[in-house]
Amino acid sequence: MTDREEYIAYIQGRKSSAKRNYHKESLKCMEQIRASGEKPRILLHACCVVCACWPMELLADTFDITLMYHNSNIWPQEEYDHRLAELKRYLKERWNDSISLIVTPYDGTQYMQDLAFGKDDPEGWKRCFWCYEKRMDECFRYADENGYDWFTTVMTFSRQKDSQKLNEIGLKLQQKYTHTKYFCSDFKKADGQVRSNAICEEYNLYKQNYCGCIYSLRSE
Numbered sequence: 001m002t003d004r005e006e007y008i009a010y011i012q013g014r015k016s017s018a019k020r021n022y023h024k025e026s027l028k029c030m031e032q033i034r035a036s037g038e039k040p041r042i043l044l045h046a047c048c049v050v051c052a053c054w055p056m057e058l059l060a061d062t063f064d065i066t067l068m069y070h071n072s073n074i075w076p077q078e079e080y081d082h083r084l085a086e087l088k089r090y091l092k093e094r095w096n097d098s099i100s101l102i103v104t105p106y107d108g109t110q111y112m113q114d115l116a117f118g119k120d121d122p123e124g125w126k127r128c129f130w131c132y133e134k135r136m137d138e139c140f141r142y143a144d145e146n147g148y149d150w151f152t153t154v155m156t157f158s159r160q161k162d163s164q165k166l167n168e169i170g171l172k173l174q175q176k177y178t179h180t181k182y183f184c185s186d187f188k189k190a191d192g193q194v195r196s197n198a199i200c201e202e203y204n205l206y207k208q209n210y211c212g213c214i215y216s217l218r219s220e
């Protein structure tokens with residue numbers, strides 16, 4: 001099978017109805033946690049405030065949230081800095097800085113080189129799978145080493161990203177780590193987009209028009 005045939009088969013597979021309902025699973029999981037009376041710690045990977053604002057609202061009653069901004073995939077650095085500044089502003093204005101934020105070092109130059117193998121890929125294909133897994137794996141490792149009970153990423157909020165794939169990656173990574181569990185999600189469901197839009201409007205938040213890497217910027 002050529003790469004193109006593989007991609008077409010993948011896209012057709014995405015349209016099939018035999019999908020796992022990660023949104024339903026996430027609601028059930030949160031219900032069980034709340035019933036236990038515990039408020040476990042979750043490390044929440046945040047790629048930007050647009051994708052993070054609604055998941056934070058959804059999770060805040062169930063989890064003690066720490067955000068991790070780990071995104072060397074964003075190019076150029078000015079854009080990375082701007083998305084980070086908007087996330088910080090939102091944490092201050094909406095959450096009064098009650099939610100901690102971890103920011104990891106930025107190395108966009110190396111990241112773009114690493115991504116170059118898929119520079120001609122359509123967005124949402126193998127370059128992106130590599131990009132999801134790299135950031136999720138590094139955040140997951142941090143969560144496990146630092147005693148977080150759960151880890152997840154806000155990336156399932158994005159309509160451009162395949163939630164089935166992101167959750168498969170998360171569940172696979174869970175096998176690697178001994179302490180931290182993966183929290184399945186599909187944050188775009190149940191009007192996630194509408195809720196995010198309302199928050200972005202209320203706080204006048206910056207909404208970027210490309211995913212992040214130089215290859216997604218060029219395709220705009």
Ligand code: SF4
Nearest residue numbers: 128131211212213216
């Ligand atoms: S388009 Fe987005 S997810 Fe895909 S490789 Fe670029 S930054 Fe990563």
